[in-house]
Amino acid sequence: MAAINSDLSVIGYTFEDIQAMASEVLKHSTLRPKIGIICGTGLDGIAEAVENQTVVSYDSIPGFPVSTVKGHSGHFVFGTLQGKAVLLMRGRLHYYEGYPMWKVAMPVRVMKAVGIETLLVTNAAGGLNPDYKTGDLMVIKDHIDLPGLTGECVLIGKNDERFGPRFLATNGTYDKDLRQKFMEVVAEMGHADIIKEGVYIMIGGPTFSSTAEVRVLRMFGADAVGMSTVPEAVVGRHSSMRVFGVSLITDMVDFEDGSQFQVTHDDVLKVAHQRAQLMKKMFLKFVQFID
Numbered sequence: 001m002a003a004i005n006s007d008l009s010v011i012g013y014t015f016e017d018i019q020a021m022a023s024e025v026l027k028h029s030t031l032r033p034k035i036g037i038i039c040g041t042g043l044d045g046i047a048e049a050v051e052n053q054t055v056v057s058y059d060s061i062p063g064f065p066v067s068t069v070k071g072h073s074g075h076f077v078f079g080t081l082q083g084k085a086v087l088l089m090r091g092r093l094h095y096y097e098g099y100p101m102w103k104v105a106m107p108v109r110v111m112k113a114v115g116i117e118t119l120l121v122t123n124a125a126g127g128l129n130p131d132y133k134t135g136d137l138m139v140i141k142d143h144i145d146l147p148g149l150t151g152e153c154v155l156i157g158k159n160d161e162r163f164g165p166r167f168l169a170t171n172g173t174y175d176k177d178l179r180q181k182f183m184e185v186v187a188e189m190g191h192a193d194i195i196k197e198g199v200y201i202m203i204g205g206p207t208f209s210s211t212a213e214v215r216v217l218r219m220f221g222a223d224a225v226g227m228s229t230v231p232e233a234v235v236g237r238h239s240s241m242r243v244f245g246v247s248l249i250t251d252m253v254d255f256e257d258g259s260q261f262q263v264t265h266d267d268v269l270k271v272a273h274q275r276a277q278l279m280k281k282m283f284l285k286f287v288q289f290i291d
């Protein structure tokens, strides 16, 4: 009798599958972008600024999973930002949608196969650091992969070395020069007061954290909590991309027992929409500095 889980081929897309999806995406445009952007919940305002747009819906790409969350529309956008070719993901995949972890970040492998070298990731997150406030932006300097630490790392499964190494060092995942440049851009725009740099912790979701849990997350050393980004950043590094991430603090978690405040997804979307124009302006300036 075959051992349980002996068929590792069921975990992950093959290199050829990813190449086929990338070819499908590339058919739609003559642009060959090197910058990829993943838009977080309600943070796809940046897509409005993309010129010469071509939209490729995820469901038109054979084998590509679809986004199911409000605030994630589910398509790639090819175009130019400040004259630079970019590929945006308007809509990401989350573990809590029911996708296995290896599927959550497969679009990053497709992006790599398309030619993306620099990956810019945004997300909406809850603030754990008491010095933060709603509406702040946190440049991610490091992350805590809580699912990964508990056995749900995005790189679990058969490894094809054409994607990257079996064992990956994840310290230094977030590119120092890009972090510094983004901070400078934001400061030059007169918004130094809302920009922070900190540690993002990923939880599986879809539950927002309990009071006891947020205390643990803070004790772990995290400054913001969310349900995404880490698998994408890890796969980005695995694919030798330069990775940059920024969190919009859409709510401040409450450490008090018996607190009446309960965050909702609509609260998250509301703050994301309030900050959409500003984030768009920041990214327009930022991309100018990316080679």
Ligand SMILES: O=P(O)(O)O[C@H]1O[C@H](CO)[C@@H](O)[C@H]1O
Binding pocket: 039, 040, 041, 069, 092, 094, 122, 123, 124, 125, 205, 226, 227, 228, 229, 264, 265, 268
């Ligand atoms: O991380 P993004 O996709 O920005 O979304 C964040 O917002 C949603 C919760 O409101 C969760 O999906 C959380 O991860």
